[in-house]
Structure formats: C-alpha cells, structure tokens
Amino acid sequence: MSSPFSINGGACVAMVGKDCVAIACDLRLGLQALTVSNNFPKIFQYGEHVFLGLTGLATDVATVSDLFRYKVNMYRLREERGIAPRTFANLVSSSLYERRFGPYFVSPVVAGLDPKTGSPFICGFDSIGCIDFAKDFIVSGTATDQLFGMCESLWEPDLAPEDLFETISQALLNAVDRDALSGWGAHVYIIEKDKVTKRLLKGRQD
Amino acid sequence: MEVLLGITGKDFTLIAASKAAMRGATVLKTSDDKTRSLNKHTLMAFSGEAGDTVQFAEYIQANAQLYSMRNETDLSPSALAHFVRGELASSLRSRKPYNVNLLLGGVDPISHKPSLYWLDYLASLAPLPYAAHGYAQYYCLSILDKHHHPDITLHQGIKLLTMCTDELKRRLPIDFKGMVVKAVTKDGIRDIEFDDDKVVKAA
Numbered sequence: 029m030s031s032p033f034s035i036n037g038g039a040c041v042a043m044v045g046k047d048c049v050a051i052a053c054d055l056r057l058g059l060q061a062l063t064v065s066n067n068f069p070k071i072f073q074y075g076e077h078v079f080l081g082l083t084g085l086a087t088d089v090a091t092v093s094d095l096f097r098y099k100v101n102m103y104r105l106r107e108e109r110g111i112a113p114r115t116f117a118n119l120v121s122s123s124l125y126e127r128r129f130g131p132y133f134v135s136p137v138v139a140g141l142d143p144k145t146g147s148p149f150i151c152g153f154d155s156i157g158c159i160d161f162a163k164d165f166i167v168s169g170t171a172t173d174q175l176f177g178m179c180e181s182l183w184e185p186d187l188a189p190e191d192l193f194e195t196i197s198q199a200l201l202n203a204v205d206r207d208a209l210s211g212w213g214a215h216v217y218i219i220e221k222d223k224v225t226k227r228l229l230k231g232r233q234d
Numbered sequence: 235m236e237v238l239l240g241i242t243g244k245d246f247t248l249i250a251a252s253k254a255a256m257r258g259a260t261v262l263k264t265s266d267d268k269t270r271s272l273n274k275h276t277l278m279a280f281s282g283e284a285g286d287t288v289q290f291a292e293y294i295q296a297n298a299q300l301y302s303m304r305n306e307t308d309l310s311p312s313a314l315a316h317f318v319r320g321e322l323a324s325s326l327r328s329r330k331p332y333n334v335n336l337l338l339g340g341v342d343p344i345s346h347k348p349s350l351y352w353l354d355y356l357a358s359l360a361p362l363p364y365a366a367h368g369y370a371q372y373y374c375l376s377i378l379d380k381h382h383h384p385d386i387t388l389h390q391g392i393k394l395l396t397m398c399t400d401e402l403k404r405r406l407p408i409d410f411k412g413m414v415v416k417a418v419t420k421d422g423i424r425d426i427e428f429d430d431d432k433v434v435k436a437a
Contacts, residue, residue: 036358057360062371064352065360086358091323130327 037209045192083169113140124157311340
C-alpha cells in the first residue's frame with residue numbers, strides 16, 4: 029500500500045499495430061485514496077515518432093521526464109538528428125541503471141516508429157532499467173493486472189490505426205475502471221509514419 | 235493540523251493559511267503568517283516540519299528576488315513552480331530532505347491568467363483550479379468540487395473560502411486560530427480582511 033510505486037497511482041499501455049503504434053495513459057494523480065488532480069498526463073514526446081510513458085511515483089515521473097528532455101536535446105545537438113526509439117530505449121535503460129542502488133520509482137514504456145524502416149517499436153522497463161522487448165503490447169502502473177487481462181483478450185496482430193485506437197482505448201478504460209488508483213480520463217496517441225494523432229478520452233469521473 | 239487553501243477565479247488567486255503556530259499539542263502563536271511573496275505577483279504558502287518550512291520558503295524567496303534583480307524581469311508563476319519543484323526534488327534525495335508542503339499562487343504578469351500550483355514534500359507538482367494541504371483536503375476538496383467555477387469573482391471566492399473554513403471549524407478537533415487570507419491579482423498581492431471570530435457549531 030505504501031510502496032512508492034502505488035502512492036500516486038496511474039496506468040500506461042502501449043500496443044503495436046500494422047505500420048503503427050499506440051500509447052495511452054490515464055490522468056489521475058492521487059495521494060493513496062485521495063485524488064489530488066485529474067489532469068496529470070504520463071506520456072511525453074521526445075521526437076517526431078518517439079514517446080515515453082511513465083507511471084509510478086509522481087515526483088519521479090516529473091524528474092525523469094525532465095531529465096530525458098535534457099538528454100534528448102543534448103543528443104540532438106551533438107548528432108544533428110533526432111533520436112531513434114531503439115536508441116532512446118537504451119538511453120532510458122542506462123540512465124535508470126545509473127541509479128541502481130537508489131532508483132527512480134518509475135516503470136517506463138517506450139513506443140515509436142523506426143525513422144529508417146518505419147517499423148513499430150515498443151518496450152517496457154523495470155525501475156532499474158531492465159528492458160522488456162515485446163511485439164504485441166506493454167503495460168505499466170497500478171492497473172497492470174487488469175491491463176494484461178484486457179490486452180490479452182482484445183489485442184490481435186496487424187491492427188489498422190483506427191482499430192488499434194479502439195483496442196487500446198477499450199483496454200485502458202476498462203482496466204482502470206477496476207483499479208481504484210487509476211482513471212479520471214485518458215490520453216491516447218496513435219503514431220503513424222506521417223501522422224501522430226492525440227485524443228483525449230473523458231472516461232468515468234468517479 | 236495546519237491548514238493551507240488556494241482558490242483561483244476569473245482574474246485572481248486566493249491563498250489562505252491558518253494562523254496557529256503549533257508545537258506538539260501547544261499553540262505558541264495565534265497570528266502566524268505561513269506565506270511568503272516571491273515577487274510582485276506570486277505568493278507561496280507553506281506547512282510542514284517546524285524549522286524546514288520558513289528556511290525553505292525564504293531560500294526560495296531570496297532566489298526569486300535575486301533573479302528579478304539580475305534580469306530586471308520577474309519569473310512567471312509557472313517558472314517559479316518548476317524551480318521550486320526542482321529544489322524540493324533534489325532535497326528529497328539528500329541526507330536530510332526538507333519536509334515542506336506548498337501552495338504557490340500567482341497571476342501571470344503578461345497574460346494576467348491566474349494559476350495555482352500544489353506541491354507536496356515529495357516534490358509532486360500539480361497545477362490545479364483549487365487546492366488544499368493536510369487534513370483540510372479531506373474536508374474542503376469536496377466543497378470546492380461542488381461549488382467552484384473557473385470564472386468566479388473575488389467576492390465569490392472569499393465566500394467559497396468561508397464555506398471551507400466554516401466546515402474546518404465544525405470538524406477539526408483543534409482550533410486553528412483563523413486564517414491569513416491574501417489575494418493575488420494583476421495589481422499585486424493584497425491582504426484580505428477575513429472574519430475569524432465567527433463561531434461555527436457542529437450540527
């Protein structure tokens with residue numbers, strides 16, 4: 029109950045589709061059972077096709093997202109190009125492992141498209157940077173159990189962008205309804221080769 | 235049992251803090267001001283561990299004023315909130331972290347948009363239309379959920395604040411000795427007369 033990972037609550041999920049990926053998060057910020065804010069997004073953009081979802085302790089969500097903004101900006105200046113999702117995933121991994129014995133209490137999720145081939149890429153991490161590569165979906169946050177159940181039953185290979193949006197939205201919305209620490213609206217990103225669509229879902233407000 | 239409240243409205247941000255300075259079960263002072271102004275249009279209220287609160291608040295105040303003098307511009311409320319969060323976050327992973335909860339209210343000097351930021355001792359930052367800290371959260375947030383609108387006038391804001399303090403007087407077991415109330419508008423920070431002597435009895 030007082031684990032740093034479940035003080036503030038929150039949920040995040042990423043899915044692979046046909047030539048597209050999707051990433052979604054809830055909007056709740058709480059203190060145990062008390063909801064403090066219902067507008068606390070957990071997805072951050074670090075390039076044209078690179079997205080990071082962060083669940084866990086709210087202070088570390090902010091600290092880590094700011095840290096990667098700095099690191100990715102420095103990367104862009106040095107390399108004179110944007111960062112690729114796979115490179116970014118390795119940056120996340122090594123940055124988290126730097127804090128091996130005093131970790132940031134976050135469970136990151138990376139979603140994006142490879143800038144050269146356009147192939148979908150998603151992966152998740154534990155709080156000390158162990159990468160979990162997946163070719164279907166990644167879940168994180170206080171509603172992981174529920175999200176695994178929803179994703180296992182709804183997801184199928186090669187979903188078109190519109191179908192992927194419906195799948196990820198229903199997976200998230202129905203998962204957070206069975207978790208007291210997540211919910212209060214959602215952000216959903218659908219990432220395609222030459223289009224990124226962001227949608228705000230109202231969701232249940234109770 | 236310290237109370238911090240913040241309410242934003244059409245063109246203002248209200249910040250209120252309880253006047254009791256307590257140590258254990260003893261009230262040491264009944265006219266404590268738990269706020270510091272960071273610049274002309276940003277006000278910060280604080281609660282938490284005795285020595286930490288004023289030390290941290292005045293450290294932030296000094297840095298905000300130093301920035302204003304060096305650059306001949308004030309930092310916006312949003313910029314200050316993120317600066318404070320950074321300081322509190324680095325303190326959190328130090329040998330002796332500051333145990334301070336904050337409300338930061340202000341009006342943007344250019345756009346005149348009112349804003350309110352909620353920060354706890356873990357350095358979690360949330361921009362909110364209305365906020366509270368400590369036990370006051372459990373009593374006041376539901377009242378504010380029901381009655382707050384983003385376009386209320388200052389007069390309506392003060393009435394809302396009175397509803398909150400009445401409920402606190404009714405339900406909190408210890409007298410918090412009334413509130414210091416300040417309003418931030420585009421013209422600066424202003425003290426608000428607030429009736430503390432009204433007795434509210436539980437139903």
